[in-house]
Amino acid sequence: MAIINSNSTCLINIYDDTGKLTDLGTEYYKVGNTALSQNKFGVVILSGGQGTRLGCSGPKGLFKICDKSLFEHHIDKIKKLKYSQNVRLFIMTSDHTDEDVVSYFKSNNNFNLDVVFFKQNSLPCTYKDGSVIKIEDHKVLTAPNGNGDFFKSISKFDLSDLYAINVISVDNVLAEILNPEFVGAFIKSKVDCLSKSVTKLPDENVGIFIKNSGKLEIKEYSEIDKDQEEACEGNICNHLFKTEFVKMMGLKDLPIHKACKNIPNDIRKAIDRPNETKCLKSELFIFDCFAFTDKNKIFSVPRWKEFAPLKNGMKSEKDNPETCAQAYRKKYNKEY
Template sequence: MSSLCGTSSLRRSVIFSSRRSSLDLPRIDRIIKCSLESKGLPGPSYEPVPEASVSTVEDRTPDERHRLWKKGLKAISQGKLAVVLLSGGQGTRLGSSDPKGCFNIGLPSGKSLFQLQAERILRIQRLASQSIEDSARLVPIHWYIMTSPFTDEATRKYFESHKYFGLESNQIIFFQQGTLPCVSKDGKFIMETPYKVATAPDGNGGLFSALKSSKLLEDMAMRGVEYVDCYGVDNVLVRVADPAFLGYFIDKGVATAAKVVRKAYPQEKVGVFVQRGKVGPLIVVEYSEMDPAMSSEIHQTTGNLRYCWSNVCLHLFTLDFLKQVATGLENDSIYHLAEKKIPSIHGSTVGLKFEQFIFHAFAYSPSTILFEKKI
């Protein structure tokens, strides 16, 4: 084991941790070492995504929009779409220890994020059934909800207590993302107690390995799913299972797609889509990793920001692509380092959490399209 991990901390964790059987020590050592060594290294060169390559739904004719809508509804009516919700985080920044989706965001109706999204799925199901000849046949949209060890029980109980917001209980599948140990800045394990290593969720990019390890990719295939709509829980404006977006995705025949919103101003704290090199894939660069000059660069002809396509975590993938990327990202040992205050035997320790992001998958995609939604 690398000295980066701290011999005494490691020995305590192996001998005493009640969860020691879940610690893949060679993998954890590789992640710690590779992630720390990559910190501060120069990244690849980036090019802006050409505006002409981004589709804007509002700029299409009514007939074209209707055609895409109908194509998406048809696929939904055939059971080809599954929805994946990324919901492993707690609402601590909202002043709550509950899962984010339970949070009352102050609407007059008092509806939570979970309820708004469930009702959207219910409505799309009904529209899809009405679009086919046998309108009495309701094909459910299966909703896969990724929790974490910190939110799983509360999320399940919340849905059960609200009778699944009108959806059938068997169309909602809960599964947990993984966790990774938290470490100090020099790579030593942080102990939550004298006998337990402090851990944290492995980021929303933990989705891929979680889908693979829980056999849910096979479950989707068995149900006839071909397309997977993935989104983050904390977007109140999300159009879950958007037929127009799905129709456009199917029309283009690509492996991946993302909805984007034009960046409002240079300092806005959002990641943006860029092209890696002259001919590389589309990827996302976090705002914290962008050079200020790059963030402020203006297109001389249009007057718009050159790097302007904000990632808002609204993605579509083919199931075939998810199967491929689940293995690729599982073998990727470089994780994002997030500096956080971590509960420890010392009360609180400033350390590092290791996270993968769902947008890391785009680097593996042979073809990605961006679909602009104007606010």
């Protein structure tokens, strides 16, 4: 197992220490700009998750940072693209978020964009002993089955007019979408997938890129030795996929990962074992697609430009609404 760092051949870094493009970056920018003019790129915003850790019951994408919802921040980025009127936008929702998300976009006239909504699937939640959790009327408690369901869920659409799709997570307020240098690096590298990364901070809870038996993988930070974890490249869930690869992955079965989660208090009152506080959720991870290709690389980006995730409420010191707002103001030099 090899840790991916600045010396790794599979890592592309085209920014200098100030965040400006190098000569290679400028070349990639031109290539990407030309490619974007051909109107063959799509965007998927992954927004099936709920905002329970934020202390809100609605979808994460509706949470406001600096007076705009996370969705609005991403829509603004798309509209600033030179060819935004021709970008196909897909929003992946879930049983838990679909109604609120669709209603929100409808009330805003879809922000004058062509938006397609699709739902990821759900899987049963279980207790630690494997028993399915039951709620009122003997219904089974379910949860969204992870961002890896993107491949199968989007495969019902005709994507033949698209060359590639940029997939982002809704909770990163600084996510850049189809920036030309990223698209150019993707094209020049001739890859199926190009994934953005940032240099990991000490004790930061992000997945880490590694290479194992010649294949890129992502490992949890807890699986890496302390003396190795610094200067690693961390996953920020911003991927550019060739559409042919997406179609192929729609026919594959990704492994199921079990995640131990807290059962929200309002749900605990309704389940068949109200004294239980934990449950197991079954999730598919989008990066498990790496096992199905040898043609993928990592694209390192400046943290201040592209990564400020909203993961927690204000009780946490990290990745909370205020840290996101601070990062946003720093990037755009705005005061709120």
